[in-house]
Amino acid sequence: MKVTLWGTRGSIAAPGPETIRYGGNTSCVSVECRDSRAVVVLDAGTGLRRLGQSLSGKADQIHLLLTHLHMDHIQGLGFFGPLYDPDVEVHLWGPPSPTLDLHARLSRYLSAPLFPVRLRELPCRLLLHDVPEKPFAVGPFTVTGNLVCHPGATVGYRVEKGGKSLAYIPDHEPALGNAAFPGPAEWTSGWALAREADLLVHDAQYLPEEYAQHAGWGHSTLEHCADFARLAKARRTVTFHHDPNHVDDQLDAALADVKRSRPGLDLVAGTEGAVLEI
Amino acid sequence: MPQQPIEIILVRQLAEYLSAPIFVVDPEGRLVYYNEAAQGLLGRSFEEAGEMTVDELGRLFEPLDENGARLPVDGLPLAVALRERRPVNRKFHIETLDGKRRALEATAIPLVGQGGKLLGAAAFFWSRP
Numbered sequence: 001m002k003v004t005l006w007g008t009r010g011s012i013a014a015p016g017p018e019t020i021r022y023g024g025n026t027s028c029v030s031v032e033c034r035d036s037r038a039v040v041v042l043d044a045g046t047g048l049r050r051l052g053q054s055l056s057g058k059a060d061q062i063h064l065l066l067t068h069l070h071m072d073h074i075q076g077l078g079f080f081g082p083l084y085d086p087d088v089e090v091h092l093w094g095p096p097s098p099t100l101d102l103h104a105r106l107s108r109y110l111s112a113p114l115f116p117v118r119l120r121e122l123p124c125r126l127l128l129h130d131v132p133e134k135p136f137a138v139g140p141f142t143v144t145g146n147l148v149c150h151p152g153a154t155v156g157y158r159v160e161k162g163g164k165s166l167a168y169i170p171d172h173e174p175a176l177g178n179a180a181f182p183g184p185a186e187w188t189s190g191w192a193l194a195r196e197a198d199l200l201v202h203d204a205q206y207l208p209e210e211y212a213q214h215a216g217w218g219h220s221t222l223e224h225c226a227d228f229a230r231l232a233k234a235r236r237t238v239t240f241h242h243d244p245n246h247v248d249d250q251l252d253a254a255l256a257d258v259k260r261s262r263p264g265l266d267l268v269a270g271t272e273g274a275v276l277e278i
Numbered sequence: 279m280p281q282q283p284i285e286i287i288l289v290r291q292l293a294e295y296l297s298a299p300i301f302v303v304d305p306e307g308r309l310v311y312y313n314e315a316a317q318g319l320l321g322r323s324f325e326e327a328g329e330m331t332v333d334e335l336g337r338l339f340e341p342l343d344e345n346g347a348r349l350p351v352d353g354l355p356l357a358v359a360l361r362e363r364r365p366v367n368r369k370f371h372i373e374t375l376d377g378k379r380r381a382l383e384a385t386a387i388p389l390v391g392q393g394g395k396l397l398g399a400a401a402f403f404w405s406r407p
Contacts, residue, residue: 098392133393147284153392177291185281187290192281 001141001161001278003199004030007047008270010170010205010219010241011072018247023272025050026072027170027241029201031141031159038139040159042168042201043067047272048076056081059088063138065131065145066094067170068154069105077106078115082124089125091138093145095153096130103128131155149173149189150218158193164278167197167234170241175224176216182227194232198278201270202228204239207246207254222258226265240270285389285397286310299403303356305396307332319372319382319403332357342371342379355386359399363388369406381406 007013007025015024026045032038039055041048041064055062062082067073082088094102103119106128110119119126131145138159145155148169156169167190174189175181185191194200204225206214211221220228222239229237242251255269282290286302290311293300299316303309309330317323320338330338336351343349351357355366365387371379386401 096392133395146281149284149288177288177295179294186279187282187287189284189287 001159001164001166002032002034003166003201003276003278004032004051005047005201005238005270005272005274005276006030006051007043007045007076008240008242008272009045009072009244010203012244013046013072013075014242014244018249019244021248021271022242022251022269023047024244025272026075027067028076029168031166033140033161036140037061038063038141040065040138040141040143042157042159043073043170044076044080045072045074046076046079049079049081052076052079052081052083061089061091061139063091063093065138065143065157066092067156067168068095068150068152070152070171071109073171074106074109078110078117083122083126084124086123086125089127091127091129093129093131095145095147095155097153101128102130144193146190146193148193149176151216154218156190156193158197165197165199166278167194167200167202167232169193169200169202171218172203172228173216173218173220173224174228175220176218181224182231185231188228188231190228191232194228194234197232197234198236199276200229200232200234200237201240202237203241205241205243207243207250210243222254223261226258226262226267229267230262230265236266236268236276238268238270238274238276242270282310283391283397285391289389289400293400301335301356301401301403302398303332303360303400304398305360307357307360309335310398316403319380332360339372342373344369344371346371355384356399356401359386359388359401360396363390363396 006028025047027043028045028047029042031040039059135144142160144158148156150171159166203220204222205219206221293313302311341349358366367385389397
């Protein structure tokens, strides 16, 4: 599986010279494999725009899996080139809601006054789906979506193929109200998704001193991310959803601290543009 | 052991912070958690007692109705909430480990996730004068 990080920032896009190394685009990750033209996209943050440019004319079926509908995870939709291509079939998957279907919820953004193009006007063949409880097939991949601890209906995803797995949980607060965190595993949000994943992409928004003021906001510290990765026995972990106020040098220092305190953990900072092979 | 559903995890985490005794059961009626306040009712922590069926919990409690008659297990609020998928409120007594009678009131609610999936039930207890 080829995993490309198109956006690793959380909350709001944060371009600028001080964030140029890790990047300023918000959450977007693509998953591809050599023996299929199917493309799986995880989240539609602002990073989706450049992914769309790279896919131009190359993919005729795209599956876009949304973890939730907070703005930083859907803002790229209006600027995703394939949605404007009548020869492309785009499947949009999202967490279910008991009150409004996915079309109605996404239309809150893709409609006046927030956006000049309505969802129903998009030229592509667009199909919307609620993420089912059971694993489902997306081309050659098997995808599992489970609810995780984050405000509003939010899922994390596990994408598997050929015995290899990617767990993607970009917005996640497994430590919320959990005095025993990390563990026990069966009582930890997201554990089933991340369990022994070859690659875990996980929320690591805050520095430890920032968490007290943000408990309940639905995000983790770098330490929480590392401890969750260790609990799940993930083989490699990418820290993700970097706080928009954290500049590159800060992220370097924070990651170095965590790695020093937890030797043996394969932990890398999510970097926009990085390509990871599983 | 499989991961508990996120809804049950969050109920347990909320229960840990509340002062009312709270019991949580899974869809099969198996007690999967009770909080520290509930420990006071049973005389032992959840870590000591471990998971148990509602039947076994009923035997620990030995709940009695207003007339002092033993309440059948299937009449307990948690059992009714789970079976009939509706909130249930009931007043009863229990005999504590030191032989004293305590008047309690319990409200049990079924925990139903999105899509109508039954995830279990939770019961909140209050002391009555």
